[in-house]
Amino acid sequence: MKPIVMFDMDGTLLDLAFDDLIWNTKLPERHAETHQCSLKQSQATLKAFYQQHNHTLCWYSSKYWTEKVGVDVLKLQYDYQDKIAPRVGCFELLKELKTQGYRCWLLTNADQAGLKLKLENIDLNPYFEVMISSEEIGYSKEFVEFWQILQAKHPFDPQYACLVDDTAPVLKGAEKFGIENLITITQPSSGRAARHVLELEYPAINHLTELLPLLEKMQNKDVDVKTA
Numbered sequence: 001m002k003p004i005v006m007f008d009m010d011g012t013l014l015d016l017a018f019d020d021l022i023w024n025t026k027l028p029e030r031h032a033e034t035h036q037c038s039l040k041q042s043q044a045t046l047k048a049f050y051q052q053h054n055h056t057l058c059w060y061s062s063k064y065w066t067e068k069v070g071v072d073v074l075k076l077q078y079d080y081q082d083k084i085a086p087r088v089g090c091f092e093l094l095k096e097l098k099t100q101g102y103r104c105w106l107l108t109n110a111d112q113a114g115l116k117l118k119l120e121n122i123d124l125n126p127y128f129e130v131m132i133s134s135e136e137i138g139y140s141k142e143f144v145e146f147w148q149i150l151q152a153k154h155p156f157d158p159q160y161a162c163l164v165d166d167t168a169p170v171l172k173g174a175e176k177f178g179i180e181n182l183i184t185i186t187q188p189s190s191g192r193a194a195r196h197v198l199e200l201e202y203p204a205i206n207h208l209t210e211l212l213p214l215l216e217k218m219q220n221k222d223v224d225v226k227t228a
Helices: 017-035 038-051 064-071 073-079 089-101 112-121 144-153 168-177 208-227
Strands: 003-006 104-108 129-132 161-164 181-185
Touching: 003 112, 017 038, 017 064, 017 073, 064 073, 064 112, 073 112, 089 104, 089 208, 112 129, 144 168, 161 168, 161 208, 168 181, 181 208
Parallel strands: 003 104, 003 161, 104 129, 161 181
Antiparallel strands: none
């Protein structure tokens, strides 16, 4: 039985360099212009906000941040949408999974507006039977409740699911729920150095096609269990 392969979007299928550019460079610049303060003041203000809301639904909401910081965050993302790019091996892997008959789900903490923006620029639609923004669920993926509600909406067996995500707290939430096969990414952003495999809590890949032999192993393990 082939596992359902669940993918995160930003930092897993898409290069996180775009989000780094928006949140760490362009938003502080535009915030400083809007509020007529120094870039340093703007960076400090935004950093405090980010830390306060990290890993909550608000953190991922462009509408929330627009109201909070007085800058149209969604418009800002559209202004730089030409910087949205897939990670290495993204389409190569997705095409191969489709050929091999895997069921693939896209599960993102990006809000629905952010998901729409990404899909307008990178056409992931043909490869996924389910595409979910945590905004629809009401919890971010870090929370067990996300997975419980997802399972109620789209029934699946956690033993036969594989989640690929670049964020450790998300993988922890999925593990707590009962998903056994968890894979992370060594270099979510091309603008930052790769993380060392030994520093990560979960098995890690960089080029996305490295997932294929791991999926084969999962299936073989399942066959061994059934025939034991």
